[in-house]
Amino acid sequence: MSGPVAAQSTEPPLAIVCGGGALPFAVADAVVHRGRRVVLFPIKSWADPRSVERFPHRWIVLGQVGRFLRLAEQEGCRDVVMIGAVLRPSLLGIRLDWATIRMLPRIARMFRGGDDHLLSGLAGMLEDHGLRLWGAHEVAPEILMPEGPIGRRQPNTRDATDMARGLAVLAATGPFDIGQAVVVADNHVLAIEAAEGTDNMLARIAELRRQHRVRTPAGVGVLVKAPKPGQDRRLDLPSIGPLTVAGVAQAGLAGLAVVAGGAIVAEPQRLASEADRHNVFVVGIRGTEP
Protein backbone atom coordinates (compact mmCIF):
# COMPACT_ATOMS: atom_id res chain seq x y z
CA MET A 1 0.00 0.00 0.00
CA SER A 2 1.34 3.48 -0.79
CA GLY A 3 1.45 6.09 1.95
CA PRO A 4 -0.50 9.34 1.97
CA VAL A 5 0.45 11.61 -0.91
CA ALA A 6 2.25 14.84 0.07
CA ALA A 7 0.46 17.93 -1.19
CA GLN A 8 2.36 19.36 -4.16
CA SER A 9 -0.18 21.89 -5.39
CA THR A 10 -3.02 23.80 -3.81
CA GLU A 11 -5.67 21.66 -5.53
CA PRO A 12 -6.51 18.56 -3.47
CA PRO A 13 -5.89 15.26 -5.25
CA LEU A 14 -8.76 13.59 -7.09
CA ALA A 15 -10.00 10.35 -5.50
CA ILE A 16 -10.70 7.68 -8.11
CA VAL A 17 -12.62 4.66 -6.82
CA CYS A 18 -11.63 1.87 -9.22
CA GLY A 19 -13.66 -1.18 -10.20
CA GLY A 20 -12.53 -3.71 -12.81
CA GLY A 21 -11.38 -3.15 -16.39
CA ALA A 22 -9.10 -0.66 -18.13
CA LEU A 23 -11.31 2.43 -17.77
CA PRO A 24 -10.18 3.59 -14.30
CA PHE A 25 -6.58 3.80 -15.46
CA ALA A 26 -7.49 5.58 -18.70
CA VAL A 27 -9.28 8.18 -16.59
CA ALA A 28 -6.38 8.41 -14.12
CA ASP A 29 -3.86 8.88 -16.95
CA ALA A 30 -6.00 11.59 -18.54
CA VAL A 31 -6.37 13.48 -15.24
CA VAL A 32 -2.63 13.27 -14.49
CA HIS A 33 -1.93 14.42 -18.04
CA ARG A 34 -4.05 17.49 -17.29
CA GLY A 35 -1.75 18.27 -14.35
CA ARG A 36 -3.91 17.14 -11.44
CA ARG A 37 -2.79 14.70 -8.79
CA VAL A 38 -4.84 11.52 -8.23
CA VAL A 39 -5.18 8.95 -5.48
CA LEU A 40 -6.67 5.66 -6.59
CA PHE A 41 -8.97 3.72 -4.26
CA PRO A 42 -8.99 0.32 -5.97
CA ILE A 43 -11.72 -2.09 -4.86
CA LYS A 44 -10.27 -5.39 -3.72
CA SER A 45 -10.88 -8.34 -6.08
CA TRP A 46 -12.18 -5.97 -8.81
CA ALA A 47 -9.38 -3.52 -9.68
CA ASP A 48 -6.29 -4.82 -11.51
CA PRO A 49 -3.39 -4.81 -8.94
CA ARG A 50 -0.64 -4.36 -11.55
CA SER A 51 -2.18 -1.27 -13.17
CA VAL A 52 -2.90 0.16 -9.71
CA GLU A 53 0.87 0.16 -8.93
CA ARG A 54 1.43 2.99 -11.41
CA PHE A 55 -0.44 5.45 -9.16
CA PRO A 56 -0.62 6.47 -5.49
CA HIS A 57 -3.35 4.23 -4.11
CA ARG A 58 -5.15 2.89 -1.02
CA TRP A 59 -6.99 -0.42 -1.35
CA ILE A 60 -10.62 -0.46 -0.21
CA VAL A 61 -13.19 -3.19 0.29
CA LEU A 62 -16.81 -3.42 -0.89
CA GLY A 63 -19.12 -2.84 2.04
CA GLN A 64 -16.59 -0.81 4.04
CA VAL A 65 -17.69 2.74 3.34
CA GLY A 66 -16.24 3.90 6.70
CA ARG A 67 -12.75 2.79 5.66
CA PHE A 68 -13.01 4.65 2.36
CA LEU A 69 -14.23 7.86 4.02
CA ARG A 70 -11.34 7.71 6.53
CA LEU A 71 -8.68 7.09 3.86
CA ALA A 72 -10.07 9.78 1.57
CA GLU A 73 -9.90 12.26 4.43
CA GLN A 74 -6.29 11.22 5.23
CA GLU A 75 -5.36 11.85 1.61
CA GLY A 76 -7.00 15.26 1.66
CA CYS A 77 -9.44 14.38 -1.13
CA ARG A 78 -12.59 16.44 -1.68
CA ASP A 79 -13.56 15.26 -5.16
CA VAL A 80 -14.43 11.67 -6.05
CA VAL A 81 -14.84 9.80 -9.31
CA MET A 82 -16.11 6.21 -9.34
CA ILE A 83 -15.44 4.09 -12.39
CA GLY A 84 -15.03 0.51 -13.53
CA ALA A 85 -17.05 -2.69 -13.42
CA VAL A 86 -18.44 -4.04 -10.16
CA LEU A 87 -21.09 -6.68 -10.61
CA ARG A 88 -23.94 -6.59 -8.15
CA PRO A 89 -22.23 -8.24 -5.21
CA SER A 90 -23.60 -11.22 -3.38
CA LEU A 91 -24.53 -9.80 0.00
CA LEU A 92 -23.33 -12.96 1.74
CA GLY A 93 -19.71 -12.37 0.69
CA ILE A 94 -19.50 -8.83 2.10
CA ARG A 95 -18.22 -7.96 5.58
CA LEU A 96 -19.67 -4.60 6.53
CA ASP A 97 -17.86 -2.04 8.66
CA TRP A 98 -19.70 0.01 11.30
CA ALA A 99 -20.18 3.11 9.20
CA THR A 100 -21.77 0.95 6.54
CA ILE A 101 -24.02 -0.80 9.04
CA ARG A 102 -25.28 2.57 10.28
CA MET A 103 -26.07 3.48 6.67
CA LEU A 104 -27.88 0.20 5.96
CA PRO A 105 -31.47 1.47 6.12
CA ARG A 106 -30.55 4.17 3.62
CA ILE A 107 -28.67 1.69 1.43
CA ALA A 108 -31.61 -0.72 1.54
CA ARG A 109 -33.89 2.04 0.28
CA MET A 110 -31.40 2.78 -2.50
CA PHE A 111 -31.45 -0.83 -3.63
CA ARG A 112 -35.16 -0.65 -4.36
CA GLY A 113 -35.79 0.51 -7.91
CA GLY A 114 -33.37 0.75 -10.81
CA ASP A 115 -29.74 1.73 -11.17
CA ASP A 116 -30.39 5.47 -11.42
CA HIS A 117 -32.03 5.41 -8.03
CA LEU A 118 -29.15 3.46 -6.50
CA LEU A 119 -26.50 5.71 -7.97
CA SER A 120 -28.01 9.06 -7.10
CA GLY A 121 -28.54 7.76 -3.57
CA LEU A 122 -24.84 6.92 -3.39
CA ALA A 123 -23.90 10.41 -4.58
CA GLY A 124 -26.06 12.01 -1.88
CA MET A 125 -24.45 9.81 0.78
CA LEU A 126 -20.94 10.90 -0.19
CA GLU A 127 -21.97 14.52 -0.24
CA ASP A 128 -23.16 14.22 3.36
CA HIS A 129 -19.55 13.37 4.22
CA GLY A 130 -18.05 16.41 2.49
CA LEU A 131 -17.09 14.57 -0.68
CA ARG A 132 -18.28 15.72 -4.07
CA LEU A 133 -18.99 13.12 -6.72
CA TRP A 134 -17.92 13.86 -10.30
CA GLY A 135 -18.40 11.99 -13.53
CA ALA A 136 -15.32 10.63 -15.29
CA HIS A 137 -16.38 12.69 -18.30
CA GLU A 138 -16.23 15.87 -16.19
CA VAL A 139 -12.64 15.34 -15.06
CA ALA A 140 -11.44 13.87 -18.38
CA PRO A 141 -13.80 14.81 -21.26
CA GLU A 142 -11.37 13.38 -23.85
CA ILE A 143 -12.45 9.84 -22.90
CA LEU A 144 -15.98 10.44 -24.24
CA MET A 145 -17.24 9.09 -27.57
CA PRO A 146 -16.68 11.73 -30.28
CA GLU A 147 -19.13 12.44 -33.12
CA GLY A 148 -18.40 10.60 -36.37
CA PRO A 149 -16.77 7.28 -37.23
CA ILE A 150 -13.89 5.54 -35.47
CA GLY A 151 -12.07 3.17 -37.84
CA ARG A 152 -12.50 2.74 -41.60
CA ARG A 153 -16.02 1.45 -42.21
CA GLN A 154 -18.95 3.87 -42.31
CA PRO A 155 -22.66 3.15 -41.83
CA ASN A 156 -24.87 3.03 -44.96
CA THR A 157 -28.47 4.25 -45.29
CA ARG A 158 -29.98 1.00 -44.00
CA ASP A 159 -27.73 1.22 -40.96
CA ALA A 160 -28.89 4.82 -40.48
CA THR A 161 -32.53 3.65 -40.44
CA ASP A 162 -31.67 0.99 -37.88
CA MET A 163 -29.90 3.59 -35.73
CA ALA A 164 -32.91 5.90 -35.79
CA ARG A 165 -35.20 3.06 -34.74
CA GLY A 166 -32.77 2.06 -32.00
CA LEU A 167 -32.72 5.59 -30.61
CA ALA A 168 -36.53 5.68 -30.68
CA VAL A 169 -36.74 2.41 -28.71
CA LEU A 170 -34.24 3.70 -26.13
CA ALA A 171 -36.22 6.93 -25.81
CA ALA A 172 -39.36 4.87 -25.11
CA THR A 173 -37.73 2.60 -22.52
CA GLY A 174 -35.66 5.37 -20.90
CA PRO A 175 -38.30 6.38 -18.32
CA PHE A 176 -38.19 2.85 -16.89
CA ASP A 177 -34.54 2.99 -15.82
CA ILE A 178 -33.73 -0.01 -18.01
CA GLY A 179 -30.64 -0.83 -20.05
CA GLN A 180 -28.97 1.53 -22.43
CA ALA A 181 -28.62 -0.60 -25.50
CA VAL A 182 -30.71 -2.18 -28.23
CA VAL A 183 -30.03 -4.21 -31.37
CA VAL A 184 -31.96 -3.37 -34.55
CA ALA A 185 -31.46 -5.25 -37.81
CA ASP A 186 -33.20 -4.17 -41.01
CA ASN A 187 -35.73 -2.21 -38.95
CA HIS A 188 -36.53 -5.21 -36.73
CA VAL A 189 -35.76 -4.96 -33.01
CA LEU A 190 -33.80 -8.10 -32.08
CA ALA A 191 -32.91 -7.37 -28.46
CA ILE A 192 -33.33 -4.83 -25.68
CA GLU A 193 -30.87 -4.74 -22.83
CA ALA A 194 -32.09 -4.78 -19.24
CA ALA A 195 -30.22 -6.43 -16.34
CA GLU A 196 -28.04 -8.71 -18.49
CA GLY A 197 -25.62 -6.08 -19.85
CA THR A 198 -24.51 -5.36 -23.40
CA ASP A 199 -22.02 -8.23 -23.78
CA ASN A 200 -24.63 -10.80 -22.75
CA MET A 201 -27.16 -9.26 -25.11
CA LEU A 202 -24.73 -9.50 -28.05
CA ALA A 203 -23.95 -13.13 -27.17
CA ARG A 204 -27.69 -13.80 -27.27
CA ILE A 205 -27.95 -12.44 -30.82
CA ALA A 206 -25.05 -14.67 -31.88
CA GLU A 207 -26.84 -17.67 -30.35
CA LEU A 208 -30.21 -16.80 -31.96
CA ARG A 209 -28.40 -16.54 -35.28
CA ARG A 210 -26.91 -20.02 -34.84
CA GLN A 211 -30.46 -21.28 -34.18
CA HIS A 212 -31.69 -19.57 -37.38
CA ARG A 213 -34.00 -17.39 -35.31
CA VAL A 214 -32.64 -14.16 -36.79
CA ARG A 215 -34.08 -13.43 -40.22
CA THR A 216 -31.59 -10.79 -41.33
CA PRO A 217 -28.35 -12.05 -42.93
CA ALA A 218 -24.96 -11.61 -41.27
CA GLY A 219 -23.50 -8.14 -41.70
CA VAL A 220 -26.84 -6.39 -41.17
CA GLY A 221 -27.91 -4.70 -37.95
CA VAL A 222 -26.67 -2.16 -35.45
CA LEU A 223 -26.03 -2.09 -31.73
CA VAL A 224 -27.27 1.31 -30.52
CA LYS A 225 -26.17 2.65 -27.14
CA ALA A 226 -27.34 5.84 -25.48
CA PRO A 227 -27.38 7.29 -21.99
CA LYS A 228 -30.76 7.06 -20.32
CA PRO A 229 -32.81 10.28 -20.31
CA GLY A 230 -32.33 11.99 -16.97
CA GLN A 231 -29.52 9.62 -16.06
CA ASP A 232 -27.02 10.77 -13.44
CA ARG A 233 -24.00 10.73 -15.75
CA ARG A 234 -21.58 10.99 -12.87
CA LEU A 235 -21.85 7.29 -12.17
CA ASP A 236 -23.38 5.34 -14.92
CA LEU A 237 -22.34 6.45 -18.38
CA PRO A 238 -22.31 3.48 -20.73
CA SER A 239 -18.88 2.50 -22.01
CA ILE A 240 -17.62 0.73 -25.10
CA GLY A 241 -14.28 -0.92 -25.77
CA PRO A 242 -12.54 -3.49 -27.97
CA LEU A 243 -14.62 -6.28 -26.39
CA THR A 244 -17.84 -4.52 -27.41
CA VAL A 245 -16.61 -4.41 -31.00
CA ALA A 246 -15.72 -8.11 -30.90
CA GLY A 247 -19.22 -8.85 -29.54
CA VAL A 248 -20.81 -6.83 -32.34
CA ALA A 249 -18.80 -8.81 -34.92
CA GLN A 250 -19.70 -12.16 -33.34
CA ALA A 251 -23.38 -11.16 -33.32
CA GLY A 252 -23.11 -10.71 -37.10
CA LEU A 253 -23.98 -7.02 -36.99
CA ALA A 254 -22.76 -4.27 -39.30
CA GLY A 255 -21.68 -1.95 -36.53
CA LEU A 256 -22.13 -0.01 -33.36
CA ALA A 257 -23.62 3.46 -32.91
CA VAL A 258 -23.17 5.43 -29.72
CA VAL A 259 -24.63 8.80 -28.83
CA ALA A 260 -21.65 11.18 -29.04
CA GLY A 261 -20.65 12.36 -25.58
CA GLY A 262 -22.94 9.74 -24.07
CA ALA A 263 -20.46 6.91 -23.52
CA ILE A 264 -16.88 6.44 -22.44
CA VAL A 265 -14.50 4.87 -24.94
CA ALA A 266 -12.04 2.46 -23.37
CA GLU A 267 -8.78 1.93 -25.26
CA PRO A 268 -9.77 3.89 -28.40
CA GLN A 269 -6.69 2.77 -30.42
CA ARG A 270 -7.33 -0.93 -29.82
CA LEU A 271 -11.04 -0.34 -30.45
CA ALA A 272 -10.34 1.20 -33.87
CA SER A 273 -7.99 -1.59 -34.96
CA GLU A 274 -10.48 -4.21 -33.72
CA ALA A 275 -13.24 -2.50 -35.74
CA ASP A 276 -11.09 -2.53 -38.88
CA ARG A 277 -10.05 -6.14 -38.33
CA HIS A 278 -13.72 -7.26 -38.14
CA ASN A 279 -14.90 -4.73 -40.74
CA VAL A 280 -17.60 -3.30 -38.47
CA PHE A 281 -18.31 0.40 -38.08
CA VAL A 282 -18.20 2.37 -34.84
CA VAL A 283 -19.85 5.75 -35.03
CA GLY A 284 -20.76 8.59 -32.69
CA ILE A 285 -24.24 9.94 -33.50
CA ARG A 286 -26.49 12.70 -32.23
CA GLY A 287 -29.12 11.49 -29.79
CA THR A 288 -32.82 12.22 -29.96
CA GLU A 289 -33.83 15.25 -27.93
CA PRO A 290 -36.16 14.35 -25.06
Next chain:
Amino acid sequence: MSGPVAAQSTEPPLAIVCGGGALPFAVADAVVHRGRRVVLFPIKSWADPRSVERFPHRWIVLGQVGRFLRLAEQEGCRDVVMIGAVLRPSLLGIRLDWATIRMLPRIARMFRGGDDHLLSGLAGMLEDHGLRLWGAHEVAPEILMPEGPIGRRQPNTRDATDMARGLAVLAATGPFDIGQAVVVADNHVLAIEAAEGTDNMLARIAELRRQHRVRTPAGVGVLVKAPKPGQDRRLDLPSIGPLTVAGVAQAGLAGLAVVAGGAIVAEPQRLASEADRHNVFVVGIRGTEP
Protein backbone atom coordinates in the same frame (compact mmCIF):
# COMPACT_ATOMS: atom_id res chain seq x y z
CA MET B 1 -52.92 -39.41 -44.83
CA SER B 2 -56.70 -39.21 -44.35
CA GLY B 3 -58.93 -38.66 -47.35
CA PRO B 4 -61.12 -35.64 -47.98
CA VAL B 5 -63.81 -35.21 -45.36
CA ALA B 6 -67.37 -35.70 -46.58
CA ALA B 7 -69.59 -32.70 -45.92
CA GLN B 8 -71.95 -33.53 -43.03
CA SER B 9 -73.32 -30.06 -42.36
CA THR B 10 -73.85 -26.91 -44.37
CA GLU B 11 -71.01 -25.09 -42.64
CA PRO B 12 -67.68 -25.78 -44.33
CA PRO B 13 -65.04 -27.39 -42.10
CA LEU B 14 -62.54 -25.15 -40.35
CA ALA B 15 -58.97 -25.49 -41.63
CA ILE B 16 -56.45 -25.54 -38.77
CA VAL B 17 -52.83 -25.12 -39.86
CA CYS B 18 -50.85 -26.75 -37.04
CA GLY B 19 -47.33 -25.94 -35.89
CA GLY B 20 -45.67 -27.57 -32.89
CA GLY B 21 -46.91 -27.93 -29.32
CA ALA B 22 -50.23 -28.84 -27.72
CA LEU B 23 -52.16 -25.70 -28.66
CA PRO B 24 -53.39 -26.73 -32.12
CA PHE B 25 -55.10 -29.80 -30.67
CA ALA B 26 -56.62 -27.85 -27.78
CA VAL B 27 -58.14 -25.52 -30.36
CA ALA B 28 -59.30 -28.39 -32.55
CA ASP B 29 -60.95 -30.13 -29.58
CA ALA B 30 -62.71 -26.92 -28.55
CA VAL B 31 -64.03 -26.31 -32.06
CA VAL B 32 -65.25 -29.91 -32.43
CA HIS B 33 -66.88 -29.62 -29.01
CA ARG B 34 -68.76 -26.60 -30.31
CA GLY B 35 -70.16 -28.78 -33.10
CA ARG B 36 -68.06 -27.62 -36.03
CA ARG B 37 -66.05 -29.96 -38.26
CA VAL B 38 -62.30 -29.39 -38.60
CA VAL B 39 -59.58 -30.44 -41.03
CA LEU B 40 -56.06 -30.20 -39.65
CA PHE B 41 -53.19 -29.15 -41.91
CA PRO B 42 -50.22 -30.22 -39.81
CA ILE B 43 -46.83 -28.78 -40.87
CA LYS B 44 -44.28 -31.54 -41.43
CA SER B 45 -41.54 -31.77 -38.78
CA TRP B 46 -43.40 -29.30 -36.52
CA ALA B 47 -46.81 -30.81 -35.71
CA ASP B 48 -46.99 -33.88 -33.46
CA PRO B 49 -47.95 -36.87 -35.73
CA ARG B 50 -49.65 -38.85 -32.94
CA SER B 51 -52.01 -36.06 -31.89
CA VAL B 52 -52.74 -35.33 -35.53
CA GLU B 53 -54.17 -38.85 -35.94
CA ARG B 54 -57.19 -37.96 -33.80
CA PHE B 55 -58.52 -35.62 -36.52
CA PRO B 56 -59.13 -35.56 -40.27
CA HIS B 57 -55.87 -34.12 -41.60
CA ARG B 58 -53.69 -33.39 -44.63
CA TRP B 59 -49.96 -32.94 -44.10
CA ILE B 60 -48.40 -29.80 -45.55
CA VAL B 61 -44.84 -28.57 -45.92
CA LEU B 62 -43.30 -25.20 -45.08
CA GLY B 63 -42.70 -23.25 -48.27
CA GLN B 64 -45.40 -25.08 -50.24
CA VAL B 65 -48.25 -22.62 -50.10
CA GLY B 66 -49.62 -23.93 -53.40
CA ARG B 67 -50.06 -27.40 -51.93
CA PHE B 68 -51.93 -26.02 -48.95
CA LEU B 69 -54.25 -23.89 -51.10
CA ARG B 70 -55.06 -26.92 -53.30
CA LEU B 71 -55.76 -29.23 -50.33
CA ALA B 72 -57.85 -26.58 -48.54
CA GLU B 73 -59.96 -26.19 -51.66
CA GLN B 74 -60.37 -30.01 -51.97
CA GLU B 75 -61.61 -30.12 -48.38
CA GLY B 76 -64.06 -27.30 -49.02
CA CYS B 77 -62.51 -25.05 -46.40
CA ARG B 78 -63.20 -21.31 -46.40
CA ASP B 79 -62.02 -20.41 -42.91
CA VAL B 80 -58.46 -20.89 -41.67
CA VAL B 81 -56.84 -20.79 -38.24
CA MET B 82 -53.05 -21.02 -37.88
CA ILE B 83 -51.64 -22.02 -34.55
CA GLY B 84 -48.59 -23.59 -32.95
CA ALA B 85 -44.86 -22.99 -32.83
CA VAL B 86 -42.82 -22.67 -36.01
CA LEU B 87 -39.37 -21.20 -35.49
CA ARG B 88 -38.13 -18.88 -38.19
CA PRO B 89 -37.08 -21.49 -40.72
CA SER B 90 -33.68 -21.65 -42.31
CA LEU B 91 -34.37 -20.75 -45.92
CA LEU B 92 -31.82 -23.31 -47.12
CA GLY B 93 -33.89 -26.21 -45.80
CA ILE B 94 -37.08 -25.26 -47.63
CA ARG B 95 -38.12 -26.57 -51.04
CA LEU B 96 -40.55 -24.12 -52.56
CA ASP B 97 -43.45 -25.07 -54.80
CA TRP B 98 -44.41 -22.99 -57.84
CA ALA B 99 -47.21 -21.04 -56.18
CA THR B 100 -44.78 -20.05 -53.46
CA ILE B 101 -42.10 -19.03 -55.94
CA ARG B 102 -44.60 -16.75 -57.70
CA MET B 103 -45.36 -15.17 -54.31
CA LEU B 104 -41.70 -14.70 -53.40
CA PRO B 105 -41.44 -10.96 -54.05
CA ARG B 106 -44.44 -10.42 -51.81
CA ILE B 107 -43.09 -12.80 -49.17
CA ALA B 108 -39.71 -11.06 -49.26
CA ARG B 109 -41.42 -7.74 -48.55
CA MET B 110 -43.31 -9.34 -45.66
CA PHE B 111 -40.05 -10.53 -44.10
CA ARG B 112 -38.87 -6.96 -43.73
CA GLY B 113 -39.95 -5.44 -40.44
CA GLY B 114 -41.37 -7.11 -37.36
CA ASP B 115 -43.69 -10.02 -36.77
CA ASP B 116 -46.87 -7.96 -37.06
CA HIS B 117 -45.91 -6.98 -40.54
CA LEU B 118 -45.14 -10.57 -41.55
CA LEU B 119 -48.37 -11.90 -40.13
CA SER B 120 -50.75 -9.35 -41.55
CA GLY B 121 -49.06 -9.86 -44.94
CA LEU B 122 -49.76 -13.57 -44.66
CA ALA B 123 -53.42 -12.92 -43.83
CA GLY B 124 -53.80 -10.72 -46.91
CA MET B 125 -52.21 -13.38 -49.10
CA LEU B 126 -54.68 -16.04 -47.95
CA GLU B 127 -57.59 -13.68 -48.45
CA ASP B 128 -56.55 -13.20 -52.07
CA HIS B 129 -57.15 -16.95 -52.49
CA GLY B 130 -60.65 -16.88 -51.03
CA LEU B 131 -59.64 -18.06 -47.57
CA ARG B 132 -60.49 -16.08 -44.48
CA LEU B 133 -58.03 -16.07 -41.61
CA TRP B 134 -59.41 -16.28 -38.07
CA GLY B 135 -57.77 -16.14 -34.68
CA ALA B 136 -57.89 -19.23 -32.50
CA HIS B 137 -59.61 -17.07 -29.88
CA GLU B 138 -62.40 -16.28 -32.34
CA VAL B 139 -63.24 -19.92 -33.08
CA ALA B 140 -62.64 -21.13 -29.50
CA PRO B 141 -62.80 -18.26 -27.00
CA GLU B 142 -62.67 -20.69 -24.06
CA ILE B 143 -58.95 -21.20 -24.66
CA LEU B 144 -58.19 -17.58 -23.72
CA MET B 145 -56.74 -16.52 -20.36
CA PRO B 146 -59.62 -15.69 -17.97
CA GLU B 147 -59.53 -12.83 -15.48
CA GLY B 148 -58.38 -13.77 -11.97
CA PRO B 149 -56.05 -16.43 -10.57
CA ILE B 150 -55.44 -19.96 -11.84
CA GLY B 151 -54.16 -22.20 -9.05
CA ARG B 152 -53.91 -21.51 -5.32
CA ARG B 153 -51.40 -18.69 -4.84
CA GLN B 154 -52.48 -15.08 -5.31
CA PRO B 155 -50.35 -12.00 -6.02
CA ASN B 156 -49.64 -9.63 -3.11
CA THR B 157 -49.40 -5.82 -3.25
CA ARG B 158 -45.70 -5.82 -4.25
CA ASP B 159 -46.55 -8.20 -7.09
CA ALA B 160 -49.36 -5.83 -8.11
CA THR B 161 -46.86 -2.95 -8.31
CA ASP B 162 -44.55 -5.07 -10.44
CA MET B 163 -47.44 -5.98 -12.74
CA ALA B 164 -48.41 -2.33 -13.23
CA ARG B 165 -44.81 -1.45 -14.11
CA GLY B 166 -44.60 -4.40 -16.48
CA LEU B 167 -47.76 -3.28 -18.30
CA ALA B 168 -46.36 0.24 -18.57
CA VAL B 169 -43.11 -1.06 -20.12
CA LEU B 170 -45.05 -3.19 -22.62
CA ALA B 171 -47.22 -0.19 -23.52
CA ALA B 172 -44.05 1.81 -24.23
CA THR B 173 -42.37 -0.86 -26.34
CA GLY B 174 -45.58 -1.91 -28.13
CA PRO B 175 -45.26 0.55 -31.03
CA PHE B 176 -41.94 -1.06 -32.01
CA ASP B 177 -43.39 -4.49 -32.77
CA ILE B 178 -41.18 -6.08 -30.13
CA GLY B 179 -41.80 -8.99 -27.74
CA GLN B 180 -44.83 -9.31 -25.56
CA ALA B 181 -43.25 -10.05 -22.22
CA VAL B 182 -41.21 -8.38 -19.51
CA VAL B 183 -39.88 -9.37 -16.09
CA VAL B 184 -40.17 -6.88 -13.22
CA ALA B 185 -38.90 -7.63 -9.71
CA ASP B 186 -39.47 -5.22 -6.83
CA ASN B 187 -40.10 -2.43 -9.33
CA HIS B 188 -36.86 -3.11 -11.22
CA VAL B 189 -37.09 -4.20 -14.87
CA LEU B 190 -34.90 -7.30 -15.23
CA ALA B 191 -35.61 -8.29 -18.82
CA ILE B 192 -37.55 -7.30 -21.93
CA GLU B 193 -38.36 -9.87 -24.54
CA ALA B 194 -37.53 -9.24 -28.19
CA ALA B 195 -36.51 -11.93 -30.70
CA GLU B 196 -35.45 -14.52 -28.09
CA GLY B 197 -38.92 -15.57 -26.88
CA THR B 198 -40.32 -15.88 -23.37
CA ASP B 199 -38.68 -19.18 -22.42
CA ASN B 200 -35.21 -17.89 -23.33
CA MET B 201 -35.84 -14.70 -21.41
CA LEU B 202 -36.82 -16.65 -18.29
CA ALA B 203 -33.71 -18.85 -18.62
CA ARG B 204 -31.65 -15.65 -18.75
CA ILE B 205 -33.10 -14.47 -15.45
CA ALA B 206 -32.26 -17.82 -13.87
CA GLU B 207 -28.68 -17.50 -15.17
CA LEU B 208 -28.30 -13.89 -13.95
CA ARG B 209 -29.51 -15.03 -10.56
CA ARG B 210 -26.85 -17.76 -10.43
CA GLN B 211 -24.28 -15.05 -11.22
CA HIS B 212 -25.62 -12.87 -8.38
CA ARG B 213 -26.58 -10.20 -10.89
CA VAL B 214 -30.19 -10.04 -9.72
CA ARG B 215 -30.58 -8.00 -6.55
CA THR B 216 -34.05 -9.16 -5.58
CA PRO B 217 -34.29 -12.39 -3.56
CA ALA B 218 -35.87 -15.56 -4.95
CA GLY B 219 -39.66 -15.54 -4.82
CA VAL B 220 -39.93 -11.87 -5.87
CA GLY B 221 -40.80 -10.66 -9.35
CA VAL B 222 -43.40 -11.17 -12.02
CA LEU B 223 -43.41 -12.20 -15.66
CA VAL B 224 -45.94 -9.94 -17.39
CA LYS B 225 -47.33 -10.87 -20.80
CA ALA B 226 -49.64 -8.77 -22.94
CA PRO B 227 -50.68 -8.65 -26.58
CA LYS B 228 -48.98 -5.85 -28.49
CA PRO B 229 -51.13 -2.76 -29.06
CA GLY B 230 -52.58 -2.96 -32.57
CA GLN B 231 -51.42 -6.56 -32.90
CA ASP B 232 -53.23 -8.75 -35.41
CA ARG B 233 -54.58 -11.21 -32.87
CA ARG B 234 -55.53 -13.71 -35.52
CA LEU B 235 -51.99 -14.97 -35.78
CA ASP B 236 -49.83 -13.92 -32.93
CA LEU B 237 -51.57 -14.02 -29.59
CA PRO B 238 -49.06 -14.89 -26.87
CA SER B 239 -49.60 -18.23 -25.19
CA ILE B 240 -48.72 -19.69 -21.81
CA GLY B 241 -48.57 -23.27 -20.67
CA PRO B 242 -47.08 -25.57 -18.03
CA LEU B 243 -43.57 -24.90 -19.42
CA THR B 244 -44.01 -21.16 -18.91
CA VAL B 245 -44.89 -21.80 -15.28
CA ALA B 246 -41.82 -24.02 -14.84
CA GLY B 247 -39.67 -21.27 -16.40
CA VAL B 248 -41.14 -18.69 -14.02
CA ALA B 249 -40.31 -20.95 -11.06
CA GLN B 250 -36.76 -21.60 -12.27
CA ALA B 251 -36.24 -17.86 -12.74
CA GLY B 252 -37.08 -17.45 -9.03
CA LEU B 253 -40.11 -15.26 -9.68
CA ALA B 254 -43.30 -15.03 -7.62
CA GLY B 255 -45.61 -15.50 -10.56
CA LEU B 256 -46.96 -14.78 -13.97
CA ALA B 257 -49.52 -12.15 -14.97
CA VAL B 258 -51.24 -12.22 -18.34
CA VAL B 259 -53.68 -9.73 -19.76
CA ALA B 260 -57.04 -11.51 -19.56
CA GLY B 261 -58.24 -12.41 -23.05
CA GLY B 262 -54.81 -11.51 -24.40
CA ALA B 263 -53.15 -14.92 -24.37
CA ILE B 264 -54.02 -18.51 -25.08
CA VAL B 265 -53.73 -20.97 -22.21
CA ALA B 266 -52.35 -24.33 -23.26
CA GLU B 267 -53.29 -27.31 -21.05
CA PRO B 268 -54.96 -25.26 -18.28
CA GLN B 269 -55.29 -28.25 -15.87
CA ARG B 270 -51.59 -29.14 -16.07
CA LEU B 271 -50.74 -25.44 -15.83
CA ALA B 272 -52.71 -25.06 -12.60
CA SER B 273 -51.13 -28.10 -10.97
CA GLU B 274 -47.66 -26.99 -12.08
CA ALA B 275 -48.33 -23.55 -10.54
CA ASP B 276 -49.39 -25.14 -7.25
CA ARG B 277 -46.44 -27.52 -7.25
CA HIS B 278 -43.97 -24.60 -7.61
CA ASN B 279 -46.06 -22.23 -5.47
CA VAL B 280 -46.13 -19.51 -8.13
CA PHE B 281 -49.22 -17.52 -9.04
CA VAL B 282 -50.80 -17.29 -12.47
CA VAL B 283 -53.28 -14.47 -12.83
CA GLY B 284 -55.32 -12.85 -15.59
CA ILE B 285 -55.27 -9.06 -15.24
CA ARG B 286 -56.83 -6.11 -17.02
CA GLY B 287 -54.49 -4.46 -19.53
CA THR B 288 -53.75 -0.76 -19.80
CA GLU B 289 -55.97 1.03 -22.27
CA PRO B 290 -53.99 2.50 -25.20
